[in-house]
Amino acid sequence: MSKINRQKIVDSVPQTGFFGHPKGLSTLFFTEFWERFSYYGMRAILVFYMYYEVTKGGLGIDKSLALSIMSIYGSLVYMSGIIGGWLADRIFGSSKAVFYGGILIMFGHIALAIPGSVAMFFVSMVLIVLGTGMLKPNVSSAVGELYSEKDERRDAGFTIYYMSINLGGFLSPLIVGSIANFHIGFAIAAVGMFFGLLVFVLTKKKNLGLVGTVIANPLSPTEKKKTFTIFGLAVIILAVLCAVLIPKGLLTFARFINIVTFLGILIPTIYFVVMYRSPKTTAVERSRIIAYIPLFIAAVMFWAIQEQGSTILASYADTRTQLHFAGIEIKPAWFQSLNPLFIIIFAPLFAWIWVKLGKRQPTIPQKFSLSLLFAGLSFLVILIPSYFGGTDSLVSPMWLVISYLIVVFGELCMSPVGLSATTKLAPAAFSAQTMSLWFLASAAAQALNAQVVKFYTPETEMTYFGVIGGASIVLGIILLVLAPKIQGYMKGIR
Numbered sequence: 001m002s003k004i005n006r007q008k009i010v011d012s013v014p015q016t017g018f019f020g021h022p023k024g025l026s027t028l029f030f031t032e033f034w035e036r037f038s039y040y041g042m043r044a045i046l047v048f049y050m051y052y053e054v055t056k057g058g059l060g061i062d063k064s065l066a067l068s069i070m071s072i073y074g075s076l077v078y079m080s081g082i083i084g085g086w087l088a089d090r091i092f093g094s095s096k097a098v099f100y101g102g103i104l105i106m107f108g109h110i111a112l113a114i115p116g117s118v119a120m121f122f123v124s125m126v127l128i129v130l131g132t133g134m135l136k137p138n139v140s141s142a143v144g145e146l147y148s149e150k151d152e153r154r155d156a157g158f159t160i161y162y163m164s165i166n167l168g169g170f171l172s173p174l175i176v177g178s179i180a181n182f183h184i185g186f187a188i189a190a191v192g193m194f195f196g197l198l199v200f201v202l203t204k205k206k207n208l209g210l211v212g213t214v215i216a217n218p219l220s221p222t223e224k225k226k227t228f229t230i231f232g233l234a235v236i237i238l239a240v241l242c243a244v245l246i247p248k249g250l251l252t253f254a255r256f257i258n259i260v261t262f263l264g265i266l267i268p269t270i271y272f273v274v275m276y277r278s279p280k281t282t283a284v285e286r287s288r289i290i291a292y293i294p295l296f297i298a299a300v301m302f303w304a305i306q307e308q309g310s311t312i313l314a315s316y317a318d319t320r321t322q323l324h325f326a327g328i329e330i331k332p333a334w335f336q337s338l339n340p341l342f343i344i345i346f347a348p349l350f351a352w353i354w355v356k357l358g359k360r361q362p363t364i365p366q367k368f369s370l371s372l373l374f375a376g377l378s379f380l381v382i383l384i385p386s387y388f389g390g391t392d393s394l395v396s397p398m399w400l401v402i403s404y405l406i407v408v409f410g411e412l413c414m415s416p417v418g419l420s421a422t423t424k425l426a427p428a429a430f431s432a433q434t435m436s437l438w439f440l441a442s443a444a445a446q447a448l449n450a451q452v453v454k455f456y457t458p459e460t461e462m463t464y465f466g467v468i469g470g471a472s473i474v475l476g477i478i479l480l481v482l483a484p485k486i487q488g489y490m491k492g493i494r
């Protein structure tokens with residue numbers, strides 16, 4: 001997008017009206033709040049819906065398979081952001097992408113709300129994966145469009161926006177998780193997305209001005225024709241392959257999970273190779289790409305542990321934790337609210353610490369290393385009750401609370417730093433795709449989790465948490481040792 005276009009967009013937005021920020025931030029805040037409310041509300045009960053027996057209202061899927069499906073689901077949601085970003089950049093602009101994405105998501109939740117079968121579950125999964133891929137990266141980039149390049153409120157704007165994500169992620173597991181019937185829970189998620197769409201449609205004209213309406217790099221009519229032909233052919237080939245391979249038993253759940261894991265690793269690798277070898281990438285930028293690789297690997301390790309909060313730890317909450325505590329009956333889904341609650345409480349503290357430390361604050365690689373140490377500790381701490389009480393008796397919910405708290409310290413060293421590091425380290429010719437690259441770390445992490453979670457059973461619990469937690473700590477230490485070297489490769493970026 002040209003500089004003139006950028007300024008024109010900024011000028012079309014009322015520059016105050018939401019906590020001293022552009023008014024458009026309120027539209028994006030509430031749209032994302034409701035989208036995350038629906039997504040995380042759904043995810044808080046989905047794992048239980050999959051593995052609970054049919055008599056208890058579930059689908060009766062094998063637990064280990066259910067945990068893998070949760071992971072590939074999460075991975076695909078982040079991978080599809082590449083398609084969503086592309087559609088916005090080249091065909092209809094981010095505003096329309098957000099709207100269409102929201103519609104797909106709402107129908108995805110409606111599909112789950114209808115008591116049905118495993119088939120309905122997969123229809124919903126496709127709708128939500130595509131819808132979120134269209135909505136999420138485009139709402140995030142719209143936040144960036146609200147501010148001029150020199151506007152100092154930009155970082156604070158992103159922090160407010162991060163709060164909307166976590167406010168949605170905090171409230172919905174409490175509400176959706178308290179409903180005894182899964183389908184009513186999913187219906188609440190659908191209503192949430194409906195409110196998000198309503199906010200977006202009713203306020204965008206007044207608050208967002210031209211934001212999201214400019215197509216950054218539109219396809220020419222010939223390119224459009226070619227793209228639609230390729231896309232149509234790809235859909236037909238995929239449909240035929242599924243129609244042939246599924247009945248013959250050649251495309252099973254397990255194989256599909258393996259394919260997604262493979263893609264989760266392949267796609268970011270291709271991104272790196274293409275960026276590194278591109279003639280548009282300068283020597284300094286090549287050095288920064290080298291620096292970004294260990295940071296990306298660290299991010300994959302971190303998100304692999306953090307995301308197990310909604311799979312392995314959710315199952316741990318359901319089957320290994322005392323759910324009657326201090327006279328209250330705790331719903332297992334409520335534990336999903338802990339991470340966002342701690343983020344809301346501690347994000348301002350971390351922001352304050354970094355400002356206070358100023359130039360003495362840890363470097364980007366050091367912060368990434370810290371986040372791995374915290375992530376590792378969050379798994380090791382769960383070994384304590386098993387070590388002293390064995391894996392047969394139920395443990396106090398406090399252990400999970402402590403684990404979720406520790407991982408949040410890591411998240412606050414990684415998540416806000418990661419996005420800004422990505423934008424700073426990316427070669428100029430690829431700057432538009434940096435948001436997708438960062439989300440791909442999450443996609444790769446969950447693609448790997450789809451394989452890793454298969455090793456979790458109550459019997460293997462201690463080895464499972466010990467090995468993964470230990471691996472994260474070892475990687476964190478290696479990163480700490482390499483930090484000065486990585487910093488050198490970053491060529492002046494801090």
Ligand code: C3H
Nearest residue numbers: 040165169170309310336339340343
């Ligand atoms: O969703 C995002 O864009 C980024 N994720 C976050 O901000 C997380 N802190 C959300 S917490 C979690 C993924 C969902 C909570 O309902 C739970 C992790 C255990």
